Amino acid sequence: MTLAAFLRHLAFCAALAAISAVMVRAMISARVMDVPNARKAHRNPTPKGGxxxxxxxxxxGIAVLYGTATFSRIADPYFRGVILASAAIAVVAFIDDIRDWPFTVKLGAQLLAALAAVGSGLYITVFRLPYIGPVDIGWWGIPATVAWILFATNAMNFIDGLNGLAAGTALVACIFLALIAQSQEGWFVYFAALLLASGLAGFLPFNFPRARIFLGDVGSQFCGFVLAVLGVAAARFGAVEMSFLLVPMLLSGVLFDVAFTLIRRAVAGERVTQAHRSHLYQVAQRAGMDANVVAMVHWGFAALGGVVALLFVHAPPERKPMLALLLLVPQLVWLAYVASRARRANLGAW
Structure with a gap:
């Protein structure tokens, strides 16, 4: 890519960030309010839907990409699937911000959006593994892809509980994903990651360090869904073994927190679909850690995941599993630290 082309991309992204900021300001005026309750961190009614x-x-941005770009296109069925599924998840999530639907309704809508993406042909069937080579799982790739999309979508939704945490984490992940995709000439993933980053850049100043508006389900679910779909597309980078791990590495902090919390609550016999305040980031904040610091810790996890992912792309095949597992170390350290603070704060079983 030439410098001139890159600068054009940045100018286009800056324009999209400005549009995002204008829309966020309009949503502040619309005053779709998030009212505090026992499971939320904020104390005053605050607009949501940013x-x-x-x-x-x-x-x-994706409409411009579809209508005019040639270098960054993917096959039309995939492209249409991404556009329609992303629009569907956004509309349903926005209605949920207004009506506060039960989790089962939200999950059903997410499932339909995931099936729309998969139905366009955007799913994984072949995993390229070191020492083993390509492993074709056939039709099992369809439910595996749907499960990944649902988990990532909800993980980003669950993590959106402190100012700037979800939006900042997704922004850092998008920047690194664009860098990785550019190095692999995965131009659709590159451009789509920049588009999502642009929208987040326009929103974040309204949400961090002080929140004038929250991301809302329309933002958190949408970001999780788009990143999940880009993870499926990145899994097709033919020159990178285990490329299906790239987006999970970028979201390692989010995915670890949600997976650990779900498992811990299931083992304790709690309803995993019931609202709660026992995610690690929530426990850290309840134990006295500054909320902005907690958010920046998660930005750091995303940045570390990005650095490791860049090394992962160029590492010899035999070292890739070790690099991926390396990201568990800071998560285990974070878990130990949060547990220690919770004990000192007498939070009991959280």
């Missing part, structure tokens, strides 16, 4: 700016910026 993710509308992220969605509008991304969808405008």
């Amino acid at each position: 993710g509308v700016g992220v969605v509008v910026a991304f969808m405008l």
